Amino acid sequence: MSKSSLLGFYITVSFIGFVISKSIILILLYKRWKRKHMINEEGYAGGKMVIFRSSGPQCLESDMKLKKTLSLNNMEVIGSGGYGTVYKLKIDDSKAFAVKKLNRGTADKGFERELEAMADIKHRNIVTLHGYYAAPQYNLLIYELMPNGSLDNFLCRRAEQKKTLNWSARYRIAIGAARGISYLHHDCIPHIIHRDIKSSNILLDENMEARVSDFGLATLMEPDKTHVSTIVAGTFGYLAPEYFDTGRATFKGDVYSYGVVLLELLTGRKPSDETFAEEGTKLVTWVKAVVQEKKEELVLDDRLGTCPMQEVNHVFNIAMMCLESDPLKRPTMEEVVNLLEQTKPDKLATAS
Numbered sequence: 446m447s448k449s450s451l452l453g454f455y456i457t458v459s460f461i462g463f464v465i466s467k468s469i470i471l472i473l474l475y476k477r478w479k480r481k482h483m484i485n486e487e488g489y490a491g492g493k494m495v496i497f498r499s500s501g502p503q504c505l506e507s508d509m510k511l512k513k514t515l516s517l518n519n520m521e522v523i524g525s526g527g528y529g530t531v532y533k534l535k536i537d538d539s540k541a542f543a544v545k546k547l548n549r550g551t552a553d554k555g556f557e558r559e560l561e562a563m564a565d566i567k568h569r570n571i572v573t574l575h576g577y578y579a580a581p582q583y584n585l586l587i588y589e590l591m592p593n594g595s596l597d598n599f600l601c602r603r604a605e606q607k608k609t610l611n612w613s614a615r616y617r618i619a620i621g622a623a624r625g626i627s628y629l630h631h632d633c634i635p636h637i638i639h640r641d642i643k644s645s646n647i648l649l650d651e652n653m654e655a656r657v658s659d660f661g662l663a664t665l666m667e668p669d670k671t672h673v674s675t676i677v678a679g680t681f682g683y684l685a686p687e688y689f690d691t692g693r694a695t696f697k698g699d700v701y702s703y704g705v706v707l708l709e710l711l712t713g714r715k716p717s718d719e720t721f722a723e724e725g726t727k728l729v730t731w732v733k734a735v736v737q738e739k740k741e742e743l744v745l746d747d748r749l750g751t752c753p754m755q756e757v758n759h760v761f762n763i764a765m766m767c768l769e770s771d772p773l774k775r776p777t778m779e780e781v782v783n784l785l786e787q788t789k790p791d792k793l794a795t796a797s
């Protein structure tokens with residue numbers, strides 16, 4: 446081959462290589478854009494609004510409406526918690542969102558990356574983050590609205606709370622929540638510690654299916670403390686004993702908190718129940734003593750009526766395993782799901 450044709454060959458090969466590499470980059474960028482499909486509005490009312498991809502043109506239309514209607518004046522308050530107030534934003538007769546106004550405003554890249562990672566997590570037992578609005582004074586997180594609110598409202602004994610959950614509904618919620626947490630712990634990359642498992646963070650969709658919410662929020666609000674925190678993150682009554690010594694959020698800490706939620710489902714009592722403080726005890730200590738004496742029926746929620754005691758005992762046992770003082774003796778959330786599925790594989794098969 447002559448020198449000039451060799452040069453031509455090299456130029457052609459380099460050109461083809463250049464075109465291929467550029468095309469790959471473009472495809473990857475397009476895929477990323479398609480995956481997120483963000484409607485990204487810089488300068489929206491003094492802040493930045495981001496709506497993550499939803500599937501289908503119908504959702505896109507509702508995203509546009511959401512963008513237009515997002516104003517705190519249009520919203521009614523549905524609840525409030527440690528990080529801020531939650532509002533209901535109705536954009537038309539068929540579509541509404543839950544908007545959480547965080548008490549602080551931030552718009553740094555770390556905050557945005559964290560939210561993008563949260564939005565990537567899609568599971569039938571996890572509340573989807575739909576978008577956010579970041580402004581210097583406050584931030585808004587836009588979530589799917591869960592029409593049946595949170596589990597704690599169903600378990601409380603207020604006079605206005607007329608609906609009570611039967612055993613099979615509670616079992617379904619227990620397994621749904623376990624599946625959601627297990628997904629965060631075992632299937633997400635990187636694996637996610639929730640850090641604030643409690644009944645008010647277990648929301649219920651239109652079918653009373655459990656959806657875990659607020660994961661990542663503790664990290665979002667304390668960005669420098671992903672795994673070790675010096676102040677207590679999480680909620681008193683749900684925190685694993687070792688947390689008070691180490692200040693360390695762990696997977697097994699989530700398992701403990703989930704065990705407390707199981708006790709709430711079984712007893713219908715809150716860990717913050719005033720009678721425990723009056724009697725100088727705690728929900729966990731009270732139930733552990735009763736289970737040791739094999740008198741579970743005495744602490745079972747009296748609103749449950751007749752229940753299959755074999756199943757009830759099985760769930761009590763799982764709760765006790767999750768509440769082991771030694772974190773190493775607690776099961777993983779994957780094991781909890783398997784244990785719960787052992788009792789009712791037929792009825793629960795559809796929920797997987």
Ligand SMILES: Nc1ncnc2c1ncn2[C@@H]1O[C@H](COP(=O)(O)OP(=O)(O)OP(=O)(O)O)[C@@H](O)[C@H]1O
Pocket residue numbers: 523524525526527528529530531543545572588589590591592594595641645646648658659680
């Ligand atoms: N996506 C949602 N859909 C419907 N209701 C919601 C939604 N998110 C929150 N809520 C309601 O708002 C209430 C307050 O929620 P929020 O997460 O702010 O506080 P919390 O979970 O009670 O406490 P904390 O902030 O300490 O986790 C919840 O108990 C629930 O009833």
